[in-house]
Amino acid sequence: MILPDQSLLKPFIVQRRDQLAKAKARRSLGQIQGKVGDMPMTRGFHGALAAAFKAGGAPAVIAELKGGSPFDPSFRTMVPYKPLAEDFEAVGAAALSVAVERQAFRGSYSDLATVRGAVGIPLLAQDIIFDLYQIIEARLSGADAVMLSAALLGPQLAEFRERAASVAMDPLVQVHTPEEVEAALAAGADFICVTNRDIHTFELKPGTCEALIPLIPPEKVLVVAEGGLGTAADRDRLGAVGAKALLIGTALMKDEDPAGVLEQVLGIETEVAD
């Protein structure tokens, strides 16, 4: 793992490492791996986004459920996940991202299991992944995809991608710089998420998606855009540069009417009663 000393992610990783040590003391990697065969087959996350893009001709939307955010300490949500996930699916989200990391994103594997029981669309487990154990945990909790940060994993990226694919999950590789785009492509990524946010400083740099997406070959890679997005204009603008999906979290979760925001992004007209 590559973790600069000044990374704001550091305290969260220290805590996550501690949780993982406890989880491994209870059940080893070998033990949890042995359980994967008992799990139902995953629902294709990449495939669902590709199909939604093809059907709609505009970027699909991955709606993210999270209880908080490391870059916005004022953001805490207690919205019950089951009805929220059902609403997102009914409105037209092609897939959902569910935070499973406790300290930074205020999520849990139990949140993921709740959402898995509520909807039929595929799910991404949103974690800060630096240990192969987390990939198997995500699979056993019902996730169909995991986010792998090129910045954090560095030369381990290919190994983590392969491990996710080996348990039938779609690895989505997160990038924020031209060098990370290069590293993702060199690691064989066919599914890349360009983020406007620097994961070490938490700084939002609007325009990163527009600058980096054109560097990615569209015939080989399905591209997702994320970070500070949440309007129909974002969808149009990023669709025009080649994004096939947007991942939207804060703009939905901070609003009093998350499904209403999703409707606006998707351009769905709602009838208003007189």
Ligand SMILES: O=C(O)c1ccccc1NCC(=O)[C@H](O)[C@H](O)COP(=O)(O)O
């Ligand atoms: O993925 C990470 O490891 C990560 C670490 C630190 C900060 C952000 C990180 N990922 C980005 C997210 O998970 C956001 O939730 C996602 O981009 C949605 O962004 P937003 O719509 O701005 O909430």
